[in-house]
Amino acid sequence: MERAPQDPGADPGAALDLTQDAARLTARLVDFPSVSGGEKPLADAIETALRALPHLRVDRYGNNVVARTGLGRAERVVLAGHIDTVPIAGNVPSRLEDGVLWGCGTSDMKSGVAVQLRIAATVPAPNRDLTFVFYDNEEVAAHLNGLGRLAQAHPDWLAGDFAVLLEPSDGQVEGGCQGTLRVKLRTAGQRAHSARSWMGRNAVHAAAPILARLAAYEPRRPVIDGLEFREGLNAVGIEGGVAGNVIPDECTVTVNYRYAPDLTEEQALDHVREVFADCGVAELVVDDSSGPALPGLSHPAAAAFVAAVGGEVRPKFGWTDVSRFSALGVPAVNYGPGNPNLAHRRDEHVETAAILRCEERLRAWLTA
């Protein structure tokens, strides 16, 4: 019986072979498209492959798959990764050339997912209990994020003493992450014909103190758990104007504050309010807010992990899902084989040696 090729979930050839090394498995996963919203076939294949492993209990919620050992170890470690990718840009199927695997998701983050699957398949008796989380919709709007939805619906599935998110980090441990707050600062004026501008009040001119404040702002660089977090306060957009002959009555500056994890979301907002307190802002609206994550490197499980995988620990500047673990009280780090600078690019790629190295180091840590 023939099957339509666009239905890989139903294709017997879609089974994942977890006996392949993590580099080959990465290629297999890249050739298995799973753009955000279209993860079902891959989630099905992952679920099927994991259910074949007798040492794991497998649960599923939507297109999120969670597999856990139940060995009664003193500690539980979560290995998590998203299975979706940004839209394909002519870069699927994957292509292997001189030890480099090219294609959509090679770096962000099917190489990490391949490492998760390999550990799940090859470490049946780890020294710590393990929870494997494969989730959907990381590359799209936050409210769709599978990890966030799991945290709401089944927080117990995510319980653990420490979590490793296999997001691309170039094989370095990245501790914590910045918080991000986006606000819209609105100035108000009064419309008038620009030939009689004195009849109105120009809301774009009223934004001058806001831009001056931004241009002069000196961001903090606090050191937390030994890591320097470099902040930033930036206009990411500005918009104002009615027509070419009208004095604008409204101007909106969208400001993004990336802040170190020694501030809470509330403190970050207070800081932004204070910075612009005397700048003639008519209205401040919070557009987006995602809390930071502390590095949590002082936790014994984290310290053991860092000691085992080696290298220098760096702070994470971009916001990542480690913050969702942090919010659940689970210290978390990013540690994955991909290079974050290659994510979302048409020429996305990963070195196969980096994938194998990541797999080895995690195995060494979990079997020592």
Next chain:
Amino acid sequence: MERAPQDPGADPGAALDLTQDAARLTARLVDFPSVSGGEKPLADAIETALRALPHLRVDRYGNNVVARTGLGRAERVVLAGHIDTVPIAGNVPSRLEDGVLWGCGTSDMKSGVAVQLRIAATVPAPNRDLTFVFYDNEEVAAHLNGLGRLAQAHPDWLAGDFAVLLEPSDGQVEGGCQGTLRVKLRTAGQRAHSARSWMGRNAVHAAAPILARLAAYEPRRPVIDGLEFREGLNAVGIEGGVAGNVIPDECTVTVNYRYAPDLTEEQALDHVREVFADCGVAELVVDDSSGPALPGLSHPAAAAFVAAVGGEVRPKFGWTDVSRFSALGVPAVNYGPGNPNLAHRRDEHVETAAILRCEERLRAWLTA
């Protein structure tokens, strides 16, 4: 034989009766829709009505109609008006109530056109030779403007010693008009992820000196021919931003300079360049430029006109087609029965007494 009502140009009922007073004729013109681009039926009707007057030579170019006396007088005066209106906003047909005529174009400027037609019909032997100009497409893009196209194709039709544009001026003489220059000031930066803002350069922050300069700018108020022209330099728009997490690499401030008629277009541009010389502008692009018109009130024909119609002469702040006459070397003023503040409004209206007063005063001046 019946005619479709949507074809008023072919309707025998479309004939204009120039024996009606100017107020009734205004109502007739308002009820004869002529939104910009749809002037043909009204231009046809005007041409037909004027051709019935043996003392006038009538020419036509597109939907522009020009009628002239040829009496060999020492001076020639041009009476000009546009026959188009902005789109109808549920305010046609016209409605007369307590001496006020309501409807689209009552003020801008079918009342002025009615006065032109009445003078054409009732003053066969004026003390000055007369040229009546009825033109299209004033309310839309400048390159479509019928007066501008006439000035290019048939400048001789527009020749004269003095011109009166019957645009709404509340029955006051408005001398000259401001020039208007619109430029786009672009600042440049470098994109980066907003979590690592120090890797980029923020083009919105770079616009801070431009807005500060605008906010602090002190416009001139020069007195020309006894009229105070009040200038203005304003941002009419600002735009910048790539995405909520990206440092913008470009920001554009659109600035409108409304300047007095003692500056040429070139001088106005030089001034704007000078104002923003040290504000970090990466590029200045001229978006739009229309020269000013000097009041020209010292010309004998203009002085006689002002003396005849009376009232205080005011400067015109908005740009009007008097500037097109000015460019042809014909001094021109605005003088019409409508109130300019009511133009383009759903509740546009005009007092019938103002229309009749305008007609009387012009007739008095031209028959004294």
